[in-house]
Amino acid sequence: MEINPINITKDSKIYIAGYRGMVGSAIWRALSKAGYTNLVGKSSKELDLRNQQSVKSFFAEEKPDAVIDAAARVGGILANRDYPYQFLMENLQIQNNLIDEAKKAGVEKFIFLGSSCIYPKLAPQPLKEEYLLTGPLEPTNQWYAIAKIAGIKACESIREQYGWDYVSLMPTNLYGPNDNFDLKTSHVLPAMIRKFHEAKAAGHTPVTLWGTGSPLREFLHVDDLARAVVFALENRLEDHLYNIGTGTDLTIKALAEMIQDITQHKGEILWDSDKPDGTPRKLLDVSKINQQGWQAQISLEEGILSTYQWFLEHIEELKEVKL
Numbered sequence: 347m348e349i350n351p352i353n354i355t356k357d358s359k360i361y362i363a364g365y366r367g368m369v370g371s372a373i374w375r376a377l378s379k380a381g382y383t384n385l386v387g388k389s390s391k392e393l394d395l396r397n398q399q400s401v402k403s404f405f406a407e408e409k410p411d412a413v414i415d416a417a418a419r420v421g422g423i424l425a426n427r428d429y430p431y432q433f434l435m436e437n438l439q440i441q442n443n444l445i446d447e448a449k450k451a452g453v454e455k456f457i458f459l460g461s462s463c464i465y466p467k468l469a470p471q472p473l474k475e476e477y478l479l480t481g482p483l484e485p486t487n488q489w490y491a492i493a494k495i496a497g498i499k500a501c502e503s504i505r506e507q508y509g510w511d512y513v514s515l516m517p518t519n520l521y522g523p524n525d526n527f528d529l530k531t532s533h534v535l536p537a538m539i540r541k542f543h544e545a546k547a548a549g550h551t552p553v554t555l556w557g558t559g560s561p562l563r564e565f566l567h568v569d570d571l572a573r574a575v576v577f578a579l580e581n582r583l584e585d586h587l588y589n590i591g592t593g594t595d596l597t598i599k600a601l602a603e604m605i606q607d608i609t610q611h612k613g614e615i616l617w618d619s620d621k622p623d624g625t626p627r628k629l630l631d632v633s634k635i636n637q638q639g640w641q642a643q644i645s646l647e648e649g650i651l652s653t654y655q656w657f658l659e660h661i662e663e664l665k666e667v668k669l
């Protein structure tokens with residue numbers, strides 16, 4: 347289907363759903379830096395995206411030229427495992443309201459954010475976009491993954507049927523400023539920064555990490571992802587689905603040693619094998635987006651160093667995700 351050209355200019359009205367989150371705030375920063383002057387954001391208190399009527403009224407009032415969906419119920423492996431209802435239902439409600447009301451309001455440019463967990467648990471590595479729906483999902487985050495897959499298909503249906511530029515970006519594990527450092531609900535990288543930092547401050551006490559340390563994960567700095575979103579906003583990508591990552595991964599154990607070194611913690615690392623490892627590996631094949639013209643730029647070492655610096659500067663006001 348030929349995709350209609352959408353002319354996005356610097357004064358186009360761009361709605362960033364979830365603009366206060368780690369990803370949404372990075373996208374807001376990147377768009378502001380690129381000279382966009384008409385950005386719209388609403389907190390979840392101002393606009394609960396689970397409420398279809400509120401979302402309908404928002405679109406009737408704001409009439410954005412483009413929507414970037416960075417709003418979701420997000421969390422690490424334990425939060426996903428322990429709150430299946432919230433991770434499935436809230437994410438379905440949020441994205442379905444945004445996608446459906448944007449379509450009804452005639453918004454012809456929509457960027458949906460999924461995640462690398464949409465791919466089958468044991469798919470060949472690195473993961474290509476065409477491996478979607480070719481096998482069973484990882485049990486711990488199947489709820490979130492099913493919601494994300496539904497979002498991908500909703501955007502694809504509008505692209506196919508109406509020729510509108512609805513595109514889905516699948517980022518790998520993200521980290522950076524404004525991340526969630528709450529130890530119960532966070533992802534591994536911010537959890538390690540906080541655990542090693544606090545253990546060092548307590549006299550280099552042992553740090554207990556989850557699982558065996560043997561799974562492999564890929565990590566992309568959120569500012570690199572934000573550049574990919576701006577790229578997708580300003581270009582009409584050929585396809586509806588793109589992996590966004592660095593194309594390299596490391597073991598959780600190697601990540602721990604890297605963060606232990608950066609935080610200068612000198613104590614022991616203990617592994618709690620009662621906690622789940624999750625997917626053994628989910629390395630993304632990023633050749634499709636690379637061919638379109640986007641490439642990750644921030645190295646893991648440099649990204650962790652700057653994120654640790656941000657953590658130290660914001661340690662008092664760290665946000666906690668209440669589920």
Ligand SMILES: NC(=O)C1=CN([C@@H]2O[C@H](COP(=O)(O)OP(=O)(O)OC[C@H]3O[C@@H](n4cnc5c(N)ncnc54)[C@H](OP(=O)(O)O)[C@@H]3O)[C@@H](O)[C@H]2O)C=CC1
Pocket residue numbers: 363364365366367368369370388389390391393394395396415416417418419420440459460461462516517518519520521524525526533667
């Ligand atoms: N973090 C990661 O490793 C990865 C994240 N992603 C995706 O990126 C996107 C953002 O993730 P991230 O920034 O990490 O998450 P955060 O938790 O940092 O931000 C999520 C945002 O969603 C908003 N939100 C949640 N529920 C509602 C609601 N009911 N109504 C309105 N707004 C709501 C929150 O708004 P408020 O702050 O106002 O409450 C918050 O700003 C998600 O789609 C996620 O799936 C994809 C891959 C990896």
Ligand SMILES: C[C@H]1O[C@H](OP(=O)(O)OP(=O)(O)OC[C@H]2O[C@@H](n3cnc4c(=O)[nH]c(N)nc43)[C@H](O)[C@@H]2O)[C@@H](O)[C@@H](O)C1=O
Pocket residue numbers: 421422423424426461462463487490491518519520531532533534535537538554555556557558561563598621622623624625
């Ligand atoms: C982005 C991605 O993120 C999630 O999937 P995940 O990558 O498995 O999540 P994670 O970052 O929490 O764990 C990665 C690995 O790290 C190990 N690990 C060690 N010690 C800690 C620790 O202290 N905290 C956490 N959270 N993990 C730890 C942990 O046991 C696991 O082996 C889902 O949201 C999924 O839906 C998704 O989209």
